[in-house]
Amino acid sequence: MFDISRKKAFVCDLDGTLFMGPDPIAPAVDFVIRGTKSGRFKFFYLTNNTSKCPAEYLRKISGAAIPVSEDQILTPLITLEAYIREKGFKSVYLIAGENVKAHMAARLSDAEVSLDYDPERNELIALAYDKELTYAKLARAAELWNMRNRPPSPMCPVRTKNQTPVEFVATHPDNCCPGERGPIPDIGGMMKLLETTNGMKPGRVFGKPSPTLLAPVLAQFAPEEIAVVGDRLYTDKAIADNAGVDFVCVLSGETTRGDLAAYKGTPPAIVVETFDKVESKENP
Ligand SMILES: [Mg+2]
Structure with a gap:
């Protein structure tokens, strides 16, 4: 009751x-x-x-x-911030719109966390609902995963010196966002696209x-x-x-x-x- x-x-x-x-x-x-x-x-x-x-x-x-x-x-940006702090990450490849990147950079300014792509230093790939998503951003995420998380193979001859696996998280699981003209793509399809590419899947999904x-x-x-x-x-x-x-x-x-x-x-x-x-x- x-x-x-x-x-x-x-x-x-x-x-x-x-x-x-x-x-x-x-x-x-x-x-x-x-x-x-x-x-x-x-x-x-x-x-x-x-x-x-x-x-x-x-x-x-x-x-x-x-x-x-x-x-x-x-x-879920609050959860993401808490997760980065809890893990002590200093280098995160944040895939997000410029507004959200600026917000997260301001929130984390005291912790000296870089939010840019850096294949030798990135410890985490964090995928947000990025409405400015580009092919280059997706390709970098896949390449980072290939060079750090997959075993060496002739298919991927370029490796990073840093061979510590990179973590991957997504801010939330939604497949679509309701729009005035019906559903439009949300983060679910972006995750599927990466998974279809090389099998990479987020270890955690917040939200x-x-x-x-x-x-x-x-x-x-x-x-x-x-x-x-x-x-x-x-x-x-x-x-x-x-x-x-x-x-x-x-x-x-x-x-x-x-x-x-x-x-x-x-x-x-x-x-x-x-x-x-x-x-x-x-x-x-
Ligand atoms: Mg609702």
Whole structure:
């Protein structure tokens, strides 16, 4: 049974939950504004999209009149930064747009981490949702993997002096990104392209449904005080299930009542038309 009186933190998906494309879903956004201003709840904002920086989401959310600060935005770029620090990497080949590269360079400026391609020094290949992806970037990733992670062969006569295997991670698993004209390629196809080339596969994939994205929330609240709110069962509900927290399913986005009827997993803690209905008396 979903008990809103026990909740202190809501982790909100954006598209389909608080926004429909660029437009706010008014009743849901009003609920978030009221809950923030009264101090009743703390809200976090969850996105897998690593083609944008947290500052860009900050602008979008504050543009809907929601009071918000950067520590409330959860993106896999936070997990990637934490991973680079935890492993002590100093040389990362980051495949990302220039905006995201600049953001990561600023975040990691105290740790003296290079984010450029350097076949002798790179310790990690990190793939983000790079909307400026080029053939050269993909070819370098494959070559780095060939020279460092595959056994010497006549097919690959050029080797690096450094023969320590390079790690490969991806920021999130999404195959497509919803667009106004339907699905467009996301990072999933980029991973597939590399895998098809030489078998390279990421050792770790951050982002939904990996619960590591919720680490900053779980550090501040007990699992029973948290709920994830979203419109997708296979990402938003999956991250809630993986983190052991309640899931509020909204019908303002992708999931329909028909999808829920056909869904074989454990049902969401509560199903509402829009997020604000979570406190309605009709939902015991
Ligand atoms: Mg969504």
